[in-house]
Amino acid sequence: MSIPLRIPMIGIAALTSIVIAVPAVSATTLSVVMESRLSVLDPVVSTSHQSRNHGYMIYDTLLAIDANGTIQPQMLENWSVSDEGKTYTFKLRDGLLWHDGQPVTAEDCVASIERWAQVDRMGRALTPMIAEITPVDEKTFSIKLNAPADMILTAFAKPSGIPLFIMPARVAATPAKDPITDYTGSGPFKFIASEFEPGAKVVYEKFDGYLPRAEPASGLAGGKVVKVDRVERIEMSDQLTAVNALSGGEIDYVETIPYDLLPMVESTPGVTLATVEPFGYQVSYRFNHLHPPFDNKLVRQAAVYAIGTDDLFKAQIGNPDYYITCAAVFGCGMPLESESLADMVIPANPGKAKELLKEAGYDGSRVVILQTTDVPTISQMPVVMAQQLREAGFKVDVQAMDFMTMLSRRSNQGPTSQGGWSIFVTAWHNTEISDPVRSATVTANGKDAWAGWPDIPAVTDAIEAYAAAVDDESRTEIAERIQVSAIDEGVIAPVGTLMKPSAFSTRLTGVLDAATPIFWNVSKEE
Amino acid sequence: MLGYIFRRILATIPVMGVVALIVFFLLRLSTGDPAAIMAGDAATAEQLEDMRRQMGLDQPIIVQFVVWLGHLLTGDFGISLHSKVPVMDMIASRLGPSLALATLTIILSIIVAVPLGVLAAWSHRTLMDQLVMGIGVLSFSVPIFVMGYALIFLLSVKLGLFPVQGYKPLASGIGPFLHNLVLPTIALSSIYIAQIARITRSSLLDVMGEDFIRTARAKGLKESTVFLRHGLRNAAVPIVTVIGIGAAFLIGGVVVTESVFNIPGLGRMVVEAVLARDYPLIQGLILVLSLAYVLINLIVDLLYTVLDPRIRY
Numbered sequence A: 001m002s003i004p005l006r007i008p009m010i011g012i013a014a015l016t017s018i019v020i021a022v023p024a025v026s027a028t029t030l031s032v033v034m035e036s037r038l039s040v041l042d043p044v045v046s047t048s049h050q051s052r053n054h055g056y057m058i059y060d061t062l063l064a065i066d067a068n069g070t071i072q073p074q075m076l077e078n079w080s081v082s083d084e085g086k087t088y089t090f091k092l093r094d095g096l097l098w099h100d101g102q103p104v105t106a107e108d109c110v111a112s113i114e115r116w117a118q119v120d121r122m123g124r125a126l127t128p129m130i131a132e133i134t135p136v137d138e139k140t141f142s143i144k145l146n147a148p149a150d151m152i153l154t155a156f157a158k159p160s161g162i163p164l165f166i167m168p169a170r171v172a173a174t175p176a177k178d179p180i181t182d183y184t185g186s187g188p189f190k191f192i193a194s195e196f197e198p199g200a201k202v203v204y205e206k207f208d209g210y211l212p213r214a215e216p217a218s219g220l221a222g223g224k225v226v227k228v229d230r231v232e233r234i235e236m237s238d239q240l241t242a243v244n245a246l247s248g249g250e251i252d253y254v255e256t257i258p259y260d261l262l263p264m265v266e267s268t269p270g271v272t273l274a275t276v277e278p279f280g281y282q283v284s285y286r287f288n289h290l291h292p293p294f295d296n297k298l299v300r301q302a303a304v305y306a307i308g309t310d311d312l313f314k315a316q317i318g319n320p321d322y323y324i325t326c327a328a329v330f331g332c333g334m335p336l337e338s339e340s341l342a343d344m345v346i347p348a349n350p351g352k353a354k355e356l357l358k359e360a361g362y363d364g365s366r367v368v369i370l371q372t373t374d375v376p377t378i379s380q381m382p383v384v385m386a387q388q389l390r391e392a393g394f395k396v397d398v399q400a401m402d403f404m405t406m407l408s409r410r411s412n413q414g415p416t417s418q419g420g421w422s423i424f425v426t427a428w429h430n431t432e433i434s435d436p437v438r439s440a441t442v443t444a445n446g447k448d449a450w451a452g453w454p455d456i457p458a459v460t461d462a463i464e465a466y467a468a469a470v471d472d473e474s475r476t477e478i479a480e481r482i483q484v485s486a487i488d489e490g491v492i493a494p495v496g497t498l499m500k501p502s503a504f505s506t507r508l509t510g511v512l513d514a515a516t517p518i519f520w521n522v523s524k525e526e
Numbered sequence B: 001m002l003g004y005i006f007r008r009i010l011a012t013i014p015v016m017g018v019v020a021l022i023v024f025f026l027l028r029l030s031t032g033d034p035a036a037i038m039a040g041d042a043a044t045a046e047q048l049e050d051m052r053r054q055m056g057l058d059q060p061i062i063v064q065f066v067v068w069l070g071h072l073l074t075g076d077f078g079i080s081l082h083s084k085v086p087v088m089d090m091i092a093s094r095l096g097p098s099l100a101l102a103t104l105t106i107i108l109s110i111i112v113a114v115p116l117g118v119l120a121a122w123s124h125r126t127l128m129d130q131l132v133m134g135i136g137v138l139s140f141s142v143p144i145f146v147m148g149y150a151l152i153f154l155l156s157v158k159l160g161l162f163p164v165q166g167y168k169p170l171a172s173g174i175g176p177f178l179h180n181l182v183l184p185t186i187a188l189s190s191i192y193i194a195q196i197a198r199i200t201r202s203s204l205l206d207v208m209g210e211d212f213i214r215t216a217r218a219k220g221l222k223e224s225t226v227f228l229r230h231g232l233r234n235a236a237v238p239i240v241t242v243i244g245i246g247a248a249f250l251i252g253g254v255v256v257t258e259s260v261f262n263i264p265g266l267g268r269m270v271v272e273a274v275l276a277r278d279y280p281l282i283q284g285l286i287l288v289l290s291l292a293y294v295l296i297n298l299i300v301d302l303l304y305t306v307l308d309p310r311i312r313y
Helices: A003-019 A049-058 A106-119 A121-129 A151-157 A239-247 A259-266 A297-306 A309-316 A350-360 A381-391 A403-410 A457-468 A472-488 B002-029 B034-039 B045-055 B061-073 B087-122 B127-141 B144-158 B174-207 B211-218 B223-234 B236-260 B266-275 B279-307
Strands: A029-033 A063-065 A071-073 A076-082 A087-092 A130-137 A140-145 A189-191 A201-206 A230-234 A271-274 A281-287 A323-325 A366-372 A395-401 A423-429 A493-498 A502-505
Touching (some): A049 A201, A071 A151, A087 A106, A106 A140, A239 B144, A297 A381, A309 A323, A395 A403, A403 B034, A457 A472, B034 B045, B087 B174, B087 B223, B087 B266, B144 B174, B211 B223, B223 B236, B236 B266, B236 B279
Parallel strands (some): A366 A395
Antiparallel strands (some): A281 A423
């Protein structure tokens, strides 16, 4: 297109955006506001929770976890294990269709698994264990392992991080590093690309060809029965506006209510306040092991003793209904929960911290804490943490920045004098850190590890042992070893779990408790 | 005149070139990494590198600049790093709501502020004058977002008269279109009404002291005729200047207003693009907004010749 043509095109399109009407809104449209905007439409390329939520709308999964955390078949009719635990055979259920009407095949599943396994943490751990993955017939595929390992089911059913969404083989053929551009799924909703306005609106319509399972919906498992015609996801940057719009009946559902607005929502008629996400988010902090002062184990321990986690939550959330202090490296209330070394992690013990600092010969090196000001679940914690560290004798510098800048600063492996850092606070969905293989926060393989770059072979070896373990008893024992080593060595210091309150109109019924926000099973009374 | 317009339009080319240069390098010098937000918090260093490569951010800055400039010269603003939609399409889709809001704001500001300014000047040193100026000081002092939240609380949440948020295009009907824009327009206009009313008053008072006004009065003209026909016409140049400056500064006000009222316009897009470090989108937006600024100034300059025949270009 030539320049003279392009410029009038902008004018015409702009005029169009003033005068063109949106399609008539159906009587059964669900208007929802999520925690942040949807930027990336490929849930494999990005670990963003919004990309994941989008994935659950339009794609389906082979397995899913129910409200009790139990793995259930979803797209699968059944699976079987043979060859002494080395061969898994998966059979798809009848009636699965893509949004373009074509049947879902075993070949699609294999291609999706192969793409997913290149990027997901559990998928990457699984890859060396797989000898062969092949379609057997149209609806069956098998995976042969080098040695027995039942991590495969856990990996396929994981609800967060990068869940294993099944895509058509032609789409899954896209290199895992490149975002897909074809959004054909087989999930209960269809993505309406023609109405997608990045940063403003995302539209989904009920997929009439979806065949729900017969079981009742439970968590992410069971029958995904869609009871509305359309879901409009309205991107709203201002949470106060979202709450006002909810109370005015303009929208139906707000994923996350800021804690300071809870009293306002609680007193609003026609609005239900609920914690529909049952697992919660683990808050933790990591040290930079590469540079002083936290290249010294005793100094790291001193900092953990100095910081009292209850004070962090009080400052950040205030309302104890929405947080639990606990020392579990693999998540409070999760299957591998442990309270080992809780006495080190939870209370503030400046006396012990001072002793350790003296023993370590702390030279007054500056501690730089990265404070992410635009993440409402962790923004205030670094300020409290800094004061606790100062009281123990640390010299502390809190540096405030937005999340984007923090990500960039956090990747700097240099010393604090060259833009490096000493501590950052982070929050993960509990299902993303609930075992040693899937959790980034316990990685301790030096410069290949997650930010902080601890080099603790005992932890790394234990993670590998966990991946190869085949019974729950071994797994629990290994996880316990990691719990102790990770805290003792300052790989991670857990703060506890926070819960995010959601709010929705009392006209809605059937809102499910699940690890991610989902909109099947939801009815709207007009 | 046509020659002047042509020269002014030509002059925008180097201006836009300088803007392009500054915006490109300012962005690259600022902290933040679009690949990091796209890859997500859990991305490994390797995944991050792959993402940077895929986005072309692994190239030297100068190479990135030359590639971008090359595309720009063919009218191609590039592709959004995050949504993978052409920047030009994204801007076009968001221009409408911003244009509607800005236009209504300017219209409301003029039809409210100019009569208020005239009234204040007419009632100079009376209670009415002080009242008008007092309201002006108040509305000038209240930040747009405070005004917005106050209007939402009173008129939407409490009285249910207007929607809290959102935008309806004109084709939905003039009623819904205006209904959604009433509150944002009032919130955004408040500062401009105060500015324009004050300048109208002071310009009129200056002009009313001129010799030709005394002559008009000596001829026996009615005071209202003296005020509106002779006074206001001659006070128009500074008023138009302030309106022009106000229109340009609306760009900043639109950012806040669109966020508070959740209007999917360019203002919100600017904030989102900056937070996501979506370089091509930020660059495209700044270029379009700069062009709008230059064009508004050109229109104001041309209006001078209409209002004051003594001005010639």
